[in-house]
Amino acid sequence: MTAAVIARQGSPTAARALPLLLAGALVLTAIAYPLSSGSARDTVSWTIVVLGSLLSVVHAALSRGARTGAALLVLVTLTAIAFEAVGLATGFPYGSYRYSDVLGPTLLGVPFLVPLAWLMMAWPSWVLAEHLTRTARPGRRRAARIAAAAYVFAGWDVVLDPQMVQAGYWTWAHPDPGLPGIDTVPLTNLAGWLLAGLVLMALLDLLVARTAVPGPPRIGATAPLLALGWMTLGGALAHSGWLGLPGSAAWGVALAVPVLLVLAVRATARRR
Template identity: 70%
Template structure:
């Protein structure tokens, strides 16, 4: 009898990241329907909700130490990488932020590390599901998903006036506002971040399997990439990034389907 409350609590607590993810989806749907200051508020809400999904899920699934360590790691790596990029142009290319994003640390708006957190944990989780036994493969997959997500995100943020590149070309075909150096930079940053995140989870996670499932962060990942591509194609007049979002998602979707088929055999 004494163990009964303990068994029930993870299921109840699992609702927290799921509710945040559903609120994020609803807020993201509102993004293309707004403009001006209302759109700025929606952008902040999406990032806050998404980072909340990541931290709450990491803490509930693998323990509070993992949740706090993940948040701290991503924040530090994000600020250092972005500050380096602003000061030197490496590794993303020469770019600048607008004042609309508010307070900064080392020139990096507070919104930016929160956006990294929104993206990093779901990217690592998906990779962990696809490559549970191989750290090098897991890190490569996570870095790929992390960078591919940004291919959809960056043109939208440039369009909103949040940041811009001094030399946006050459870029991917159909995307003329974001240079290829940015994609290379995200792949490099992703490799560094996902290597460190993998080690952090290994060293801080409580023993045993995760206490809650991965629905909430994977819903966040799926909606922000494929839902974002849909918004780009249908409402935001960004067909290039919409197409690339789908193209880059196809190998990951194929791997997920192949894994599910293998499990059912």
């Protein structure tokens, strides 16, 4: 049964479990990444991205309606291809980089895996931002939500990019200067992800406002938040313990601290 049909039927109990099953499979596959090598690791990478992108579309469809799920897929794919194609051709906004052939078929020079990776990252980032900004003033809530989502989106990449460079999936022509402890990815990449994140999240916020079914989300946010939490903090653990990337591990934890503090403050306020 497709996510669209499930959403029209009001998300029965079995359907509500599907995002959690996908998130669980994603976590288990991510655990396998540092334990694998060679072509097996490439297969694990593809599996992670496919599971993550599927989780995003399914959760969006079940929580906000089939229109939102379908529109999310189209919006993120087109935005990713546009930014990445321009980046490859001009070096803006990320800096000069190139993809390796191991990522397979491309469109405008962009491997098919890349828009799926954006999709995997985009929806959980927006969902977390929505949760973080619920108590913001109504007049400022949308701007705060977009800024928070772009921050989470870019922070996720701070952990992910050094791992992908290490795997040989892409390389930078001029990796310096970079964040302290990360010598393979330039600061221009972070600036580019912040810009791309702001554009994408502004579009995504508008998309949800115009396509979502009326009322609150039909299912909870546990699945995408679990995926996001594991891929950032769990990724930081893998970087420090198995992959020999202590710099990106430290930055992943540091960038997560503001989010964790906001969540802690909100949890404390609810208990009072």
